[in-house]
Amino acid sequence: MNKATSDEIYALLPQTQCKKCGHGCCRDYAEAIADGAPINCCPTGGAKGIRRLSRLTGKPYIPLDTRYGEERPRDIAVIDESLCIGCRLCINACPVDAIIGTNGFTHTVLSLKCTGCDLCTPVCPVDCIIMTNTSGEKTGWDAWSTAQAKRARVNHERRQQRLKHEAEIERIRLEALAKTGSAGRKKKNAVLAAVEKARKKASGQT
Numbered sequence: 001m002n003k004a005t006s007d008e009i010y011a012l013l014p015q016t017q018c019k020k021c022g023h024g025c026c027r028d029y030a031e032a033i034a035d036g037a038p039i040n041c042c043p044t045g046g047a048k049g050i051r052r053l054s055r056l057t058g059k060p061y062i063p064l065d066t067r068y069g070e071e072r073p074r075d076i077a078v079i080d081e082s083l084c085i086g087c088r089l090c091i092n093a094c095p096v097d098a099i100i101g102t103n104g105f106t107h108t109v110l111s112l113k114c115t116g117c118d119l120c121t122p123v124c125p126v127d128c129i130i131m132t133n134t135s136g137e138k139t140g141w142d143a144w145s146t147a148q149a150k151r152a153r154v155n156h157e158r159r160q161q162r163l164k165h166e167a168e169i170e171r172i173r174l175e176a177l178a179k180t181g182s183a184g185r186k187k188k189n190a191v192l193a194a195v196e197k198a199r200k201k202a203s204g205q206t
Contacts, residue, residue, distance in 0.1 A: 004057045006034040012052045014044045014144055015152040017095035018117035020069045025095065025156065033057065040064050044116075046071035046140025074143035075131035076114040077121070081106040083128035090120035090129060096155035097162075115152045 010030035021041040023029040039053040101107030135143035
């Protein structure tokens with residue numbers, strides 16, 4: 001059996017970031033496989049994906065575990081903008097930033113970026129997102145190219161970097177707010193202490 005690295009395994013996954021394998025993203029599944037997890041839990045990659053992983057890892061080919069889903073044609077999300085309420089829940093759920101829009105305004109799916117992960121549909125409170133077949137009868141890697149996977153990987157990693165950057169900015173903002181609040185409280189307490197001292201002096205108290 002070959003000892004494949006998580007990076008090598010990650011490069012062979014479809015990068016849809018759909019979580020159907022039971023892990024948080026393709027990177028997490030790749031790390032799990034490197035640690036000994038089964039190679040047949042990715043319905044997006046399907047049978048061809050399992051064969052690729054089998055050749056890389058040296059593990060025997062086994063059929064897709066359908067508890068994680070069936071190998072299917074490629075879908076993309078389409079938003080019915082007449083129903084969209086602009087809640088941003090789908091934008092927050094999308095792992096590749098394929099949905100654009102602002103609070104209170106209708107959102108739109110960028111079809112070239114959409115991986116068909118289907119993570120946006122369960123969070124939509126008005127059921128305005130429809131998954132639409134774009135590959136006909138082609139399924140798995142017959143419906144999804146290596147170039148598309150590479151592009152999806154880049155989009156996902158850019159999103160992860162953006163979220164990390166935004167979280168750091170928020171952390172700095174909260175720290176600054178806390179320091180400002182602490183300084184304000186100290187100043188207020190000093191003023192109150194000075195007033196109380198002056199009151200005592202005026203009343204002849206020591």
